[in-house]
């Protein structure tokens with residue numbers, strides 16, 4: 534069932550288009566938003582969070598019209614911005630009480646119930662009374678998720694939530710996000726393909742303000758089907774070959790370098806076709822090499 538629908542959305546910054554004719558349809562679950570820098574991901578999230586006006590298009594969130602019913606829409610939203618600033622002198626628990634009051638949770642008992650439940654959900658109960666300035670980057674992000682979930686929103690947007698996290702923090706964070714997808718609509722914007730791979734059922738790819746793909750992660754991988762090749766050359770030739778081919782990755786094995794290339798035809802006499810990954814599909818869609 535569709536929970537968030539976007540039809541013909543256009544956004545300009547002065548005369549520069551930032552989003553062009555976006556059509557998107559989301560349901561419950563974690564929805565990945567992928568795209569390089571400047572693709573328009575933050576702009577889209579800011580529009581959906583009612584922070585930014587748009588020129589054209591229709592957006593409905595749980596049957597509410599974003600343009601006409603912004604106040605009600607705000608009651609359904611939880612947002613973790615890309616740059617999440619917290620008062621470092623607060624403890625985690627104090628901050629969540631403060632953020633809850635700002636969201637209109639004025640009844641102390643009801644707010645406390647939510648704060649304690651969320652601290653547990655994001656695994657911060659043991660550190661709840663420590664000052665935020667002693668938290669790691671991962672803990673601050675998890676606190677950010679907790680604040681986004683105050684007020685029991687149904688639609689949650691997380692803008693680059695795993696940027697700068699170490700691998701173990703990233704795994705912890707993903708577990709929290711995956712659980713959320715069971716009964717919320719979650720948009721997760723990222724450059725990190727492995728976040729999408731593990732957490733998202735559906736994905737959209739934006740580039741230069743245009744939507745290039747919407748569908749499953751497997752479908753995205755298939756966008757590079759029959760177009761991913763690997764070949765090996767002596768390691769001594771690495772620099773020469775690297776200059777010649779627009780490769781998507783390379784690795785060293787003993788005295789050889791193995792190059793991975795997306796192309797319609799075999800790019801090298803020793804090239805062998807390999808199974809596409811989500812990253813290959815993403816690169817094929819962004820660079821348009823196979824279309």
Ligand SMILES: Nc1ncnc2c1ncn2[C@@H]1O[C@H](COP(=O)(O)OP(=O)(O)OP(=O)(O)O)[C@@H](O)[C@H]1O
Pocket residue numbers: 546551568569570571572573574575576577615
């Ligand atoms: N306030 C603004 N005024 C003018 N142009 C802007 C403004 N905010 C963003 N842009 C431009 O709009 C385009 C989309 O930017 P946006 O921040 O939405 O991309 P993004 O996909 O979130 O990128 P990143 O991954 O780097 O955060 C970019 O070309 C950007 O330079």
